[in-house]
Amino acid sequence: MPNLSDLPSEVYAVIFSHVPPLERQRAVLNLSRALPRSPVPTSQIYNHIIVYTPAAVFHLYKHFRHRKEHEAEMYNPSELVKSISVHVWIVDADLVVNLLALVPSVPNMQMCIGTTYSPEHLHDVFTRPRLALRTLQLRFKPYVERATYMPFLKGAYFDSTIIQLAKWPVTEDNHIEHLSITQDTISYRTHIRFAQPLAFFSFNPLAELAVSPVGQYLQALRISVPAKPVITYIGSTANSFPQLTFLDISTTALPPPNAERAIGILLSRLARLQHVIIDRNAGPMPRDSSGWASLGRACALAGVERAKEREHEIQLWVDRKTQEEAAALDNEAEEPPAPVPLASAPVSRGRRGRRGLATATVSLRDPRPASIAPTNSSSSARDPTIRRIRVVPSPPTLQTFSTAYAGPSNPSAQQRSDWSRAFVKGFLDGCNTLNKIWQRMRDSATVRVMRFTDTDLEPFNDDNDTPTVFRGVADIAIVGHWIGWEPSAPIICFGSERAVIGLNKHADDGQPLADALTEMRIGPSGASDAALSAGVASQGETPGPVGTVPTAVTNDPPISVGGLWEEESFIEWGPGHADGCGHGIGRQIFG
Template structure:
């Protein structure tokens, strides 16, 4: 006689198992099939979320999927959490999985760059998450990688060659060197030798829609390669660069470039100078560094606007000079053109040319810059003054690590100083916008960053001329919302949130500052980047 659990219908099992977390689904289904072998448990759920933690499991799964291709098509989430494994088998196993949504791989010392080159040579469609975690450290000294030049730079290049895709989440992490795992008496293998492929990757079509990016290269200055080129990471909202060597100037550059960035995680990055806790410096002066950080972050958009204005001015001047040179050349040709000779009578020889190249006017070898079409083209772009409206960072959360000597009892004070500096930056930015508002009323052309701009081949690098800029056509675009209006009339003047977004009205509220560090523990601020990352990355590293 069947037990009560074995008499349940398959639909009820599916409903019950839908409440199991994905990372525990495989183990739960296996346990149920062993506890109730006669029950109609849908065995295919074992392959929905595959999590391997031992090296021998890789070959076992590969052998099973080779015999049952239909089971390989059921794999949606694949996670390999094992450092010692046969890399060739892993490559062959990944080649069988064509319908993955999420892929997490631990890259240990058994992997060579050639393995990842074979794995990512062809684009894998449908992926929503790619997570690569590198730990190539060894117990015994080996100079194979150094002699051969075996670095994983080619992995970044391979990703940059993939076509545009709807990939919202990408994680590339190199674990810091832990003396308890590998000795530090000799040079350990490097993961990335050069970081300039990061610039190519950040501007590649594959990352056009990327919203969550975690990049950790311990002690390396990787941030500057992300924002070095225009149109890099145009949709990124959550950026985690913990353990990297990130400077204050890098924070300013990222906030100026990444217009959609809402959460920035910089654990282990001492963006506040270590001089803030140096001996002989009083506490008030040390806290002033956090206020300076807040002010700098609030004004990051203003600095980027000034740099963009300089480039726009040079572009207009160069266009004006080239246009004048082209016009002067045409007039000179018309004035110096000789009178046509009279045709002589007689028979022409066969070698007499019927056309002349000497009379052809000189041509500019480089085409003139493309001028905007439509209404703006009629404003005589080359003779007008153009100013760029500085925008506020979209940042809502900053997570960083204070110096080791700063305890949790000082975190509230640090947040207050950070907010004070942010408010000073907002006040300064309001003054700049007020002056531009007056200039706009006097007829000066004011433009702002176009949040929906997508560069094409004709726009060059995306920052030539007015590429990526749009005209300010409403006076409310100069407004900065510093707090919720108490007067309903003010609310009507500013418009709804959706309308404010269309007009480019910035929200000047200070981002939350989390100083708790990684891991689930006390001290995290609600809505901080750590909490967002736990949901996105499915881990707590």
Template sequence: MSLIEHLPPEIYSAILSHVSFPLLQTTTLAFSCALPRSPIPQYHVFQYVRLTHPEQIIQLYQRLRKDRNLITNIDAFSLETWTADADVVVNLMNLLSSGRIKELRMFVGPNFAPEHLEDIFEKPWHGLQFLSLRFRPYVQRATYYQFLKGAYFDSTLLALSRWSKGSCPLPSLSIIQDALDATIAPTGRFAQPLVFFRLDPFRTLSYSPLTSELEHFRLRIPSRQVARFIYSVANSFPALEFLDLSTCNVVESDVEAILGRFGKLKHLVLDGCSVVSQRSDLAEEERQNLWALLGKSMALAGVKLAKEREKKLKVWLEANVLRASMNALQVADAGPAAPPVPVQRRPRRGRRGLATATISLRESLPPDAEPLPGLPSRHTGPPVALSTQKIRILPPQPLLRTFATTAPGYHKTVKDKDTQHSSIRGQFERGWAEGVAQLSAIRGRLLRSWQGGMRVVAFRHHHLSTLYDEDNESGDGSSEEIGLQGLVDVHTAEEFVVEEALCPVLCLAGSGKKGAAEGHVEGCGHVVGWNVWEDEL
């Protein structure tokens, strides 16, 4: 017997604690086979359960039914097979949901129906910190069951949105639909099933309690314009730091809106998105200039957001001034205003035909079809200004650290590719620097106006000197930005200074390590994503 076989169980556990979760199960089993007489703790086999074959699902289910104490040992579960029996998976998940699972990964293949995922996520998984759903519903033979039944997974998003606040503060969420591959399923003979029919549920998910503390979000729906559904609501994803929308239909205006809306965003990955024009007929100088324009627009995303918010604020202030004036006139009257007496029309003579309507749509309309906006019932922002005083909004400074997207593929050799990427990064940095300089000038002018007595406010989620708390929430993510909600007064001159806004690390190598590892820039967003998701998708 060697000395390693006489070690106490605590030493083996300490050794296995250095193994990454995806390899823990196989490493423990290999360790046990190599040292069959050693007291290696077997609960490590169940810390990270990874199932890659359909028959393993029923085996695990039967084992957990016999010994339910093993459920509490499972910290992470990964289902990595596309041919699983969905009913058995649902039964297994019902057992696992009673445990302490922190990480959950699922492959959702053609055997799954929306009802299966609804059953799995009907109730919150308490303690869950990582959720990854990967969809591949494609089939080899044509079937119209999904189309006739309307079998789309929109309901899964709505089920997650219904989880109550505090039941599951989820830091990491990944929802991926695999791109259609001709080697997996035919692409020309019939239409393949859709995963999501409508994109509205993503808007509902964006302001749900589940995503109130979401820091990492990966959403890949090939060729769908899903970006606008996640940034259109005022308080969507308030804690988001990492966003991956690769393969989605994302344009430059979406990038501006994303950077403007998500005040804490540090990493943005847009692989496979045509953010910059891919036209091959453009001259090289024009192509390079497009990247400079992109860098400048990204640096000035906060300026565009501030201008749009100022327009809404101006309309709201004018409406409240008018409302206050009308209220003052009513108070000055000697007595209460009598309700207006409706004028009765004289009935027309003659016989009323059978086709004559007995109701009037005009009379059923409310007197104020579009009422003036009023003060919110729970106003927590700066004091409301009921005057014509102009209020300016301080445009936030960019906090983005990395940006990854796909470069046009018109290079011919690896050397040309490296030269092209280097030139693109140089143009992007030039445009970013111009944008930051323009932002500094705008904030400088606002500083002088503020010193002259003009009121200046800043976005709460972008304001570095203001901590976010629950008392400042509007309480309804579906509501529009009303008045001064989400805005705070600027109090010091230092708040106008643009801190060191370094240009984000731009990586053009594309997703995945294989065959492109040499093209990734050090510290790029892809590396951050690999560490978060523990895969190379």
């Protein structure tokens, strides 16, 4: 009778392919121990690495370095790594830098950045562009027990990390697709004792990232920094994140005067945005049905402002072009005509007889019109001086809108139902307004109607000689149109991830689960880290100043934001959760 030891390794590989990546490492290790004689492909242990302890960082670094030095005799497992997650807050940061240097081609990277890290450490990690990187997640927790002003005096902020990412070169095949930069929240009781260190001093680098080569290819972005107005910088300039479809700005602050204005501007700048998450936001989110109706209408009419801005740019270009042509005609009129040399006429023999009108040398007829050269149809169609140009607002691309309130501000079931209906009603009213705008433009014979091409389903490429102001727009007759479009209301979700009731003190207010203290306890480094530093120094590396950094917060663990780590504990969706919402999509993207 065949047994498990007779199964080929390919069968085990297929079995492991059905195990979630975050659980595969333990599954392979446990099965190899339970069936020591079976051909379990233990190489899959290296596919998805999760580091939970400082000792694991040291042993993994030592193992990879030994394999690399003896690469001729044995394979290098660092080449098998598809994702690496360092879930350790108190660790020798220099050791982590050296470990990540051994996996330069890893496609997925997650880092927990605590008080032992400095901006220089992240500079060393990202100083060389990682062209194979597809998903990058940086999670910051800079909070300490005692007040320290050394980071402020040294200017030790992680703004330089975003600037460094903005300088990376990219290609069509090698670029980051998903980026997550989050900072854990902290309890009010811990926060009011003294000002906690800042992870970021300014968010101007976000505006640089938005128009950088990396920003041109980003599809999913999660920026979660408590009470900071990051939304102002995400879409501050034209062509910001042109491929972005998913945005999570949880715990950030919305600028005044109201949410519909801030979110409407955001959707008008990010033309392809489909999923928006704003959980536990420090801003003026609506608290009544009329406010949610206004928000829905603003989401539907977000393309109107973008169309007006482009019309204004085109009109300025037309006026400037008209003035230049008028000035050129005036200059030609003032210049004296150049003398035209007379061609020598052939001398004809005179005929006999009388000379009369039949031999007159002056013609009273108009000269024959010169032959008209054929013009390029595309250039003539793009001539802005023919008629007044109007740009059709693009239909809304928003598919999901997710938000969760915190603490006593949690809405009741009746409020969630009323707000959802009000949002949908306002959204559909905005779509009806769009239809009326399109109808007026279609019926007008005095305007030339154009539309944006970046939201079209049909591919369209601008000509090389197209003026800059006309790039990204095309005539309705050339590329797609709005006829037959049917509006579809987005999915509204009021319930984010949270802990099971009884396991977390924040379970009743919709807050996510706190860090698992068994695997990510925050506290003094202890003797184990000192031993690690000594071991690394013996290998010729420079250890970090372990034991000299400020003690991290231990009495009230910070709360995760923007999604939970998979291993923290069992979670459930909060009340008001809707299937297919942005929260679920975010978990699929970032885990």
